[in-house]
Amino acid sequence: MENFVFHNPVKVIFGKGQIKAVGREIPKGSRVLFAYGGGSIKKNGVHAQVVEALASAGLEFREFAGIEPNPRFETLMKAVELARAEKLDYVLAVGGGSVVDGCKLVAAAIDFAGDPWDIVCRKAAPTNAMPLGVVLTLPATGSEMNLFSVISRDETGEKLGWGHPSVMPRFSVLDPETTYSLPARQVGNGVVDAFVHVLEQYLTYPAEAPLQDRLAESVLSTLVEIGAKAMATPPDYQARANLMWCATMALNGLIGQGVPQDWATHMIGHELTALTGIDHARTLAAVWPGVVAVKRPEKRAKLLQYAARVWGLSDGDEDARIDAAVAKTRDFFESVGVPAGLGGYNLGADIPEAIARRLSERGGLPLGERGDIDADQVRRILQAA
Numbered sequence: 001m002e003n004f005v006f007h008n009p010v011k012v013i014f015g016k017g018q019i020k021a022v023g024r025e026i027p028k029g030s031r032v033l034f035a036y037g038g039g040s041i042k043k044n045g046v047h048a049q050v051v052e053a054l055a056s057a058g059l060e061f062r063e064f065a066g067i068e069p070n071p072r073f074e075t076l077m078k079a080v081e082l083a084r085a086e087k088l089d090y091v092l093a094v095g096g097g098s099v100v101d102g103c104k105l106v107a108a109a110i111d112f113a114g115d116p117w118d119i120v121c122r123k124a125a126p127t128n129a130m131p132l133g134v135v136l137t138l139p140a141t142g143s144e145m146n147l148f149s150v151i152s153r154d155e156t157g158e159k160l161g162w163g164h165p166s167v168m169p170r171f172s173v174l175d176p177e178t179t180y181s182l183p184a185r186q187v188g189n190g191v192v193d194a195f196v197h198v199l200e201q202y203l204t205y206p207a208e209a210p211l212q213d214r215l216a217e218s219v220l221s222t223l224v225e226i227g228a229k230a231m232a233t234p235p236d237y238q239a240r241a242n243l244m245w246c247a248t249m250a251l252n253g254l255i256g257q258g259v260p261q262d263w264a265t266h267m268i269g270h271e272l273t274a275l276t277g278i279d280h281a282r283t284l285a286a287v288w289p290g291v292v293a294v295k296r297p298e299k300r301a302k303l304l305q306y307a308a309r310v311w312g313l314s315d316g317d318e319d320a321r322i323d324a325a326v327a328k329t330r331d332f333f334e335s336v337g338v339p340a341g342l343g344g345y346n347l348g349a350d351i352p353e354a355i356a357r358r359l360s361e362r363g364g365l366p367l368g369e370r371g372d373i374d375a376d377q378v379r380r381i382l383q384a385a
């Protein structure tokens with residue numbers, strides 16, 4: 001196991017009826033920017049619950065609507081303008097990963113003197129981020145309990161990830177009932193996103209970290225166990241609750257401490273979203289089969305462990321076990337409605353070259369747990385996918 005420092009100060013407030021805690025968690029006298037997405041929270045009653053919580057605590061607030069999926073820098077800067085004009089000093093993000101990620105940048109930018117894009121490009125760190133609170137409505141990204149944020153910019157066609165401890169939420173309310181209004185497509189995306197977050201931190205090489213391995217395997221096995229139930233209609237509270245907690249545990253830092261991490265699927269997936277608009281989770285299910293095909297020799301020991309412990313495949317020829325584990329993973333993605341591999345997307349033959357070039361030009365290579373995925377391997381991964 002490698003050395004690590006683990007500090008996760010996010011207060012998680014989990015369960016039915018917990019949105020009212022928002023009024024208690026935000027300090028009295030705060031002036032709140034209440035930010036959300038396209039308005040699903042008005043239809044499912046979450047907006048009314050948040051307004052009630054803020055108003056009954058006597059908190060001043062202004063609303064900012066319209067943070068889109070794959071949040072756009074251009075939109076977020078409008079939220080920053082509103083916050084500056086109205087002297088708002090607490091950001092409340094209500095929505096999925098896009099709203100939470102977007103609000104992390106808003107919180108960092110309100111009192112930032114330079115160009116906030118420098119924060120996203122990692123050329124500058126936030127100096128005085130406003131406190132951030134979260135009401136999560138889509139279990140998937142783990143953004144509610146981590147320091148990461150992924151921002152897209154129209155002007156440059158980029159989608160970039162950044163992170164800073166000062167934008168970790170002060171609290172996150174996770175009420176599984178907020179997910180009842182999700183379309184099936186988004187529930188399936190959430191299952192796959194959480195699953196691949198774990199694979200990025202687990203499917204690398206052995207690091208003599210059996211606890212981290214078993215924590216990762218338990219999240220994977222739980223997702224397999226509850227995947228179909230989480231998709232059911234009418235919604236099953238316990239399945240949604242377990243999905244929500246799995247997604248948070250998949251990327252709150254715990255399972256990745258002291259172990260090598262991959263993230264190649266994500267980095268290539270972000271480029272695919274930037275170029276084609278395919279949903280984040282769908283890019284992961286599309287790219288992962290390519291990563292595992294090309295990096296199979298390097299990942300062999302962990303692939304065998306994954307096959308045995310997550311899929312119960314421990315007998316017979318080793319290569320056949322790995323093939324079966326990959327096939328079961330693909331079937332699992334498809335079982336929650338997310339296509340595995342790139343075959344179904346009808347993309348141009350130029351995509352592998354375009355993605356390899358974009359990553360290379362930005363200095364984003366090499367990738368992978370061994371830092372050995374270069375432009376040629378990116379092309380091969382996408383062709384294999």
Ligand SMILES: NC(=O)c1ccc[n+]([C@@H]2O[C@H](COP(=O)([O-])OP(=O)(O)OC[C@H]3O[C@@H](n4cnc5c(N)ncnc54)[C@H](O)[C@@H]3O)[C@@H](O)[C@H]2O)c1
Pocket residue numbers: 037038039040044068069070071095096097098099101137138139140141142143146147148149150178179180181182183186189190193251280
């Ligand atoms: N910060 C991180 O650690 C991290 C990790 C992975 C991905 N991401 C990023 O997060 C973004 C994806 O976030 P996401 O998967 O949570 O989806 P999302 O926030 O983009 O939401 C997807 C859609 O679902 C809708 N929606 C959200 N909650 C709803 C509800 N309860 N009922 C009905 N509709 C609802 C949204 O309005 C949106 O149209 C991507 O930009 C991705 O790159 C961030």
